[in-house]
Amino acid sequence: MKKYSAFSLLRNALSYNRNWSEAWRSPDPQRKYDVLIVGGGGHGLATAYYLAKEHGVRNIAVLEKGWIGGGNTGRNTTIVRSNYLWTEASLLYEKSLKLWEGLSQDLNYNVMFSQRGVYNLGHTLQDMRDIERRVNANRLNGIDAEVVSAEQIGKAIPYINTSPDARYPILGASLQRRAGVARHDAVAWGFARAADALGVDIIEQCEVTGINRDDGKVTGVETSRGTIAANKVGVVVAGNASVLAAMAGLRLPIESHPLQALVSEPLKPVLDTVVMSNAVHGYISQSDKGELVIGAGIDAYNGYGQRGSFHTIEHTMQAIIELFPVFSRVRMLRMWGGIVDVCPDACPIISRTPIGGLYFNCGWGTGGFKATPGSGWAFAHTIAQDRPHELNAPFDLERFTSGALIDEHGAAAVAH
């Protein structure tokens, strides 16, 4: 891999940018790998990267049925934060946030991580009580968080409506200053390039159609490009987790739902932070291109169609206009949906399974993007050591039998 630097930019500019090498190879699959990762999204690529980097596994392939980063990695609203309520969840997301903070240097790829802060608004007395509780819980876990008043919000975010006469007046917010946004495509490309440099085979256009087992142990997978044997298989396919689980005869506590988002026409800089509201239900930031990036709630029904119902978007726009009346004339450019895998407790599953050598990383629901590096880091540990790291031990599949659920519906910020 040729290192990206200011010098390489200059050198390639002098040769009219004709000599850039490809960021990752496109190899044909080998017959056998030590570890197969099914799913070439951010989480899968991060898993492969940390497997190679931290655990010295060299014979790894990532199988992607479409193109890398073409699923939820390219369909989210790019928000990164770690201000979850419960210790188990907040430590996992905080691990991820710490990795984000050094990720561009680590990958030698600019993921454009911008710590512009995230405001979670409170509109009722109970909202504010919950916010204070969550902020205190965060600080006890060493995570930066503060409670800010409506007046502070009005000063920090010029166009937000903090009038007490609003239908749902803003009473305050929690603010995590280290939170922010990252460039989602760059995350997939950066992890792919860095993993490829460590010898990981990234195989696109390769759909897994079956999971082969023998005597309770995984032996490989059937794909659209033939049978591939493997000692271990890690499945991280977001909305399609139940489909892959069914191939191995497993059932998961997951429902797949469409989650929609949309962007506006590009505007001059107007919003330099991220604003989220559980109560009126919308979240918004502005991309570097100037588009307002707006996220909605999930559609109620099970769906794999990567699109949702229009009234869900309409509801979100009502919330955004309530918060920012100034945006009422902004035209929307495009909308899309991704398929999110929702768990009953709004927390992920990073776990071994009853089948030896088969691991699942799923259930991230509406909040997976922020966890990309941490999820890959923890999943890589789980696969390499065949046991969970203490950070993801609470997120075992077993918790649904033991009853030790981690209820993060409040901090998940997207209604399920």
Add this chain to the structure above:
Amino acid sequence: MLLIKCPWCGDRAETEFSYGGEGGIQRPRDPDALSDAEWADYLFNRSNPRGAHKELWNHSQGCRRWFGVDRDTVSYAIERSYTLSAAEQPGES
């Protein structure tokens, strides 16, 4: 938006309805006889298929009655809707 046929009220907009998740799940007759894993399977695990799905809807802004819908989870096309009376259960007589 889905156009959903309530068996009692006819075709109505999706916004009148509440979703009830996977249909056809029977509450175990004797929960005490189940292992924790079996109870967890009933409580949490779902088939979540990609394709044909049997599900429950409630006409919460209308007649407030529950009914069953057969819907495709990829095309979202609704094949049919039916009351939950035993006589109308698909695949049963």
